[in-house]
Amino acid sequence: MPFTAPHASHPITTERMNDHCCVLSFPEYVDAAQRLAAALRLPCRAIDLHRFPDGESCVRVPSTPVEHAILCRSLFSPNDKLIELMLTSATLRDRGTVRITLVAPYLCYMRQDAEFYPGDAISQKIIGAFLAQQVDTLITVDPHLHRVHALEHAIPALRTVTLSATTLFGPCLREHAEPPLLLGPDRESEQWVRTIAQAHDLDFAIAQKDRSGDTSVRVELPSRSFKNRDVVLIDDVISTGRTLAAAAQQAMRAGARSVRALATHGVFVEDAEAFMRNAGIQDVWTSDSIPHHSNRFALAELIAAAID
Numbered sequence: 001m002p003f004t005a006p007h008a009s010h011p012i013t014t015e016r017m018n019d020h021c022c023v024l025s026f027p028e029y030v031d032a033a034q035r036l037a038a039a040l041r042l043p044c045r046a047i048d049l050h051r052f053p054d055g056e057s058c059v060r061v062p063s064t065p066v067e068h069a070i071l072c073r074s075l076f077s078p079n080d081k082l083i084e085l086m087l088t089s090a091t092l093r094d095r096g097t098v099r100i101t102l103v104a105p106y107l108c109y110m111r112q113d114a115e116f117y118p119g120d121a122i123s124q125k126i127i128g129a130f131l132a133q134q135v136d137t138l139i140t141v142d143p144h145l146h147r148v149h150a151l152e153h154a155i156p157a158l159r160t161v162t163l164s165a166t167t168l169f170g171p172c173l174r175e176h177a178e179p180p181l182l183l184g185p186d187r188e189s190e191q192w193v194r195t196i197a198q199a200h201d202l203d204f205a206i207a208q209k210d211r212s213g214d215t216s217v218r219v220e221l222p223s224r225s226f227k228n229r230d231v232v233l234i235d236d237v238i239s240t241g242r243t244l245a246a247a248a249q250q251a252m253r254a255g256a257r258s259v260r261a262l263a264t265h266g267v268f269v270e271d272a273e274a275f276m277r278n279a280g281i282q283d284v285w286t287s288d289s290i291p292h293h294s295n296r297f298a299l300a301e302l303i304a305a306a307i308d
């Protein structure tokens with residue numbers, strides 16, 4: 001059924017030639033997709049989406065056939081996106097696409113990696129298997145892996161490439177008059193904090209976190225001095241902001257001069273940002289894995305290098 005494209009300002013390339021390889025963008029992530037296409041020197045074409053009044057999605061792929069499609073879509077607020085991914089992949093394959101690479105800088109459903117209560121769906125495994133049916137290769141950035149340490153173990157059926165945004169954090173760490181003290185709010189963050197600290201020759205500390213609910217978090221600092229230090233909190237994901245807020249409050253209580261935060265993915269659920277600011281965090285910097293005004297690092301070059 002015909003519909004008016006809701007994103008008329010979104011540039012759509014119209015040449016009717018066979019593309020060997022191109023980046024396909026989705027409306028809410030078009031800027032990042034265009035940056036990736038520019039870094040790869042490939043055309044960027046638009047997937048059009050329409051939401052019917054009953055909530056169903058209508059997907060329209062470009063009419064130009066493409067052999068290798070690079071779908072660039074970060075999977076935050078993922079439920080509709082997963083259905084649209086399925087519709088997109090099936091339509092592309094019907095139209096002759098032989099290879100589909102999904103660039104999903106934020107990878108959803110990675111945190112539920114175990115049956116915490118009898119009957120829990122192990123979402124990581126199930127969504128991983130679903131993705132493996134849709135695409136040939138998945139490229140992602142700092143996926144949240146806890147009990148399973150590598151993405152190829154979490155999603156064995158899929159060819160995966162895991163990148164880390166921590167290599168881009170350097171310039172933010174140099175914005176302090178004195179070398180900052182890096183603080184990881186929990187055990188899982190140690191992998192990133194240690195790497196960054198070693199790369200920039202900085203001190204670091206790892207706190208202990210106890211989460212008793214979605215917004216209920218307690219953080220205990222290790223016994224070391226925070227007095228007059230500029231503290232930079234490092235984490236992979238900011239969701240409700242409670243983890244970093246709790247860590248910031250403790251650091252301020254322990255005498256820190258300032259607290260800032262660096263994270264790869266800024267989901268910022270509801271009041272997360274205000275909550276973090278009220279806890280004393282002066283600046284929050286994130287990558288463009290999820291569009292937000294805190295974005296300081298573009299991932300395009302990092303991802304392009306992996307695709308090349």
Ligand code: R5P
Pocket residue numbers: 144185186188189214217235236237238239240241242243244
């Ligand atoms: C959990 O282990 C993650 O690394 C993050 O610390 C967590 O997801 C952050 O969640 P929130 O912002 O809701 O505290």
